[in-house]
Amino acid sequence: MTKQLSDILHGVSYTTDEVVSGIAIRAVVADSRKVEPGSLFVCVKGLVVDGHDYVAAAAAKGAVAIIANRDRMQTLSRDHSLPILWVRDTRKAMGNIAAAFYDHPAAGLIMVGLTGTNGKTTTSYILEEVIRCAGGNPGVIGTINYRYGGGEFPAPFTTPEPLELQRLLREMVNSGVTHVVMEVSSHALAMYRIQGLLFDVALFTNLTRDHLDYHFTMEAYYQAKKRLFVDYLKDSGVAVIVVEASEDDWGRRLYDELSAARKGGLGALIACGLGIAGCDISAHNPVFRCGETRVAVQTSRGQVDVCSNLVGTFNLKNIVAAVGVAAGLRIDLASVTKALAQTIRVPGRLEAISVPGCQGLPSVFVDYAHTPDALQSVLTTLRQLAPARLFVVFGCGGDRDPGKRALMGEIAGRLADVVIITADNSRSESTESIMSEIERGVVMAGMERLDNHQKGDRGFALISARVQAIAYAIDLATAADIVxxxxxxxxxxQITVKGSQFFDDRQEASKALAAKVQKMNNEGGE
Structure with missing residues (x-):
């Protein structure tokens, strides 16, 4: 693919002393290692390295033009003869340039953006089925993977960098995708990864404590999320907001602020909630059973009778959110009802783990809950299933918000019967130090330590090796328990100071269950 530099600069405000007409661009790159002859090199300042320091390297590999920040005019290397185009923010410019380089693929798609701390991934799976049942051909960009054209592809980021994002969208258009459901992270919004896109429908699921190592305050975190609706939603677009009953709910605040801004007759605003008066989409009196949720969801166009395999209040909110997005897309209620009746399996989201061979095993679930609110939600849901004892095995990530560690410990100690504190992705931090911070919260909840891993009905243990922690919990649990x-x-x-190595909670849980079956069989034969 070759474009003229002047053609991919539309919408980009820049200054230069050079002539840009007649310069052919074969690739747009932000990594000097990926430069090839004919590349436009965009200097991006990252968290660790700054692309402005690699201009000479890009020139040596065949770059034909440079995009750089204006504040580097006095310090940028000039050991080359390449034209430099100066912009205020190279990240923002890169989004627009990438969209133009790939011929604005989003223009041929119906774009749905999902943002919020929790619920985005599950909601994306629901919407994928809704769009399919309505006759569309969905593509999904999210945390678990990227899915389109019958294939699944690894997801390095929840929301890709602009160049990869626009390339991906172009491939989706070429494969016949009609709708794109995209998880939009707060990092992506803060870093302009979706610059050059406008969405037809945008969803806000919730906002709870997370990523404060990056945003520092909840207010800054909220403002990053809000940008999806203020900067990247079409004037005719629909904003769908999940609201809670509490007055200090972030969703309620966003709804009120968008309502005030949209009085001029811009796109629609849809409020979703559980049993909350005044919501456009609402669910009342749900019935939860093991493996099943039944509820009637009221909409302005009629009632959706839901029978879903997704269980728990938090999943009901995801269902209501998906119904709200479907309303924004004007999808008929029959298609929505049909989609919600399908078995929707979301990898690592309250995923049941089982092995053949024995009925006397505990119920084991693997979940992605890594924030205080998410952990509380999933433990509350499992507690509603009335296990004899509820076990939880968890840790917290290193080099991330340390303030949530004790909070999550307190939640685990309050809602579970047995807590096994272990490693997560410790990164550069000490696993033992992280576990100690979690332990403080567990002790605050009034839980006592299980000395020497005694088989008590209630208590906590610290086992730093995650594989051993999983095995211990499953071995200790009975058929009446949930792990x-x-x-x-x-x-x-799993990421440690030594780097990344393969580790899969689902695989380790399966191994531990199989070992328990073998142990029970051996004991039964004695």
Whole structure:
């Protein structure tokens, strides 16, 4: 693919002393290692390295033009003869340039953006089925993977960087995708990864404590999320907001602020909630059973009778959110009802783990819950299933918000009967130090330590090796108990100071269950 530089600069405000006409661009890159002859090199300042320091390297590999920040005019290397185009923010410019380079693929798609702390991934799976049942051909960009054209592809980021994102959208258009459901992270919004896109429908699921190592305050976190609706939603677009009953709910605040801004007759605003008066989409008096949720969801166009395999209040909110997005897309209620009746399996989201061979095993679930609110939600849901004892195995990530560690410990100690504190992705931090911070919260909840891993009815233990922690919990549990392995969900790696290595909670839980079956069989034969 070759484009003229002047053609891919539309919408980009820049200054230069050079002539840009007649310069052919074969690739747009932000990594000097990926430069090839004919590349436009965009200098992006990252968290660790700054692309402005690699201009000479890009020039040596065949770059034909440079995009750089204006604040580097006095310090940028000039050991080359390449034209430099100066912009205010190279990240923002890169989004627009990438969209133009790939011929604005989103223009041929119906775009749905999902943002919020929790619920995005499950909602994306529901919407994928809704769009399919309505006759559309969905593509999904999200945390677990990217899905389109019958294929599934690894997801390095929840929301890709602009160049990868626009390339992906172009491939989706070429494969016949009609609707794209995209999880939009707060990092992506803060870093302009979706610059150059406008969405037809945008959903806000919730906002709870997470990513404060990056945003520092909840207010800054909220403002990043709000940008999806203020900067990236079409004037005719529909904003769908999940609201809670509490007055200090972030969703309620967003709804009120968008309502005030949209009095001029811009696109619609849809409020979704559970038993909350005044909501456009509402669910009342749900019935939860093991493996089943039944509820009637009221909409302005009629009632959706839901019978879903997704269980728990938090999943009901995801269902209501999906119904709201479907309303924004003007999808008929029959298609919505049909989609919600399908078995929807979301990898690592309250995923049941089982092995053949024995009926006397505990119920084991793997979930991605890695925030205080998510952990509380999933433990509350499992507690409603009335186990004899509820086990939870979890840790917290290193080099991330340390303030949530004790909070999650307190939640686990309050809602579970047996808590096994272990490693998550410790990264550069000490696993033992992280576990100690979690332990403080567990003790605050009034839970006592299980000395020498004694088989008590209630208590906590610290086992730093995650594989051993999972095995211990499953070995200790009985057929009447439930074991939750939380924090990593679908992830197939564990990151330590030594780097990344393969690790899958689902695989380790399956191994532990198989070992328990073998142990029970051996004991039964003695």
């Amino acid at each position: 939750l392995v939380s924090g990593k969900g679908h992830e197939t790696y």
